Amino acid sequence: CEITRIVELNWMSLTRGPMGIPNIPSFILFGKKFSEPIHKYYICLTLVIITVYIISSIMNSRTGRAISAIRDDELAANVNGIKSSYYKLIVFIISSALAGLAGAFYAHHMSFIDPKSFTFDQSILILSMCILGGMGSIYGSIVGAVILSAVPELLRGLVEYRQIIYGGIIILMAIFRPNGLLGATNLKHIRQRVEFSNKGKEKHIDV
Structure with missing residues (x-):
């Protein structure tokens, strides 16, 4: 996390470094602008509900049971034929996607973002x-x-x-x-x- 922040801080062509990215527009969905606090609240609530549903569905599936087995005892899971590296990659991809979604929401909510936003x-x-x-x-x-x-x-x-x-x-x-x-x-x-x-x-x- 800290390494990523340092890279963002010095990658001027992409992140503008310490100057950050200003003037990020508010949410625009179906041509309608959502800039009021109540609008952002409902968008956030919707994202939370969707996220909980997706994660709950995954954890109640075969993939979720394999992930739980690795969490509880990785060695025992490997002995039973569960490829821990494969499921760890799945977890990394899902968590990265959700983190990106949260970061995008934060950027549009604050209208400004820089490396110091995530310390x-x-x-x-x-x-x-x-x-x-x-x-x-x-x-x-x-x-x-x-x-x-x-x-x-x-x-x-x-x-x-x-x-x-x-x-x-x-x-x-x-x-x-x-x-x-x-x-x-x-x-x-x-x-x-x-x-x-x-x-x-x-x-x-x-x-």
Whole structure:
């Protein structure tokens, strides 16, 4: 990430370096301009819904199960005939496409973009969102993003301590809740408890 930022900072012919790319127009769809905040909100919401649907579909498919197997135990997955390099490439392509989509939305939203828009601090923030919400959980990542997007607004007077706060969150989550707020393991336990409770009720009714 940092190497890419440095390349962008020095590639004057493409990115204009530190000067960035100004005067990026607002969203134009079907000949209509969407420049109002409410318009951008609905566009963002639509993109989130589409992204969640695509990722959910992938994770519930054969490809998703292979990716989960590699995540849990790559050696065991390879022994069972899953080509980890192939699926890692798929994950890289999908994540790069989604990152590009988010970057395009950001550029049109801000009307200006430069290499400083995506720094190492931004990468730490995104990582913190995933860890807080729960690694391996789509909805957990959304919850983490909402929480850590609201925190800077609530703590505007503590800007210089922001990285310390994010670091503290990561450490506390690693100690007390390693799977995050809505981690895949946590959701699995919740489903099992609900199913067990429902079975108990059904047996009680039969008696």
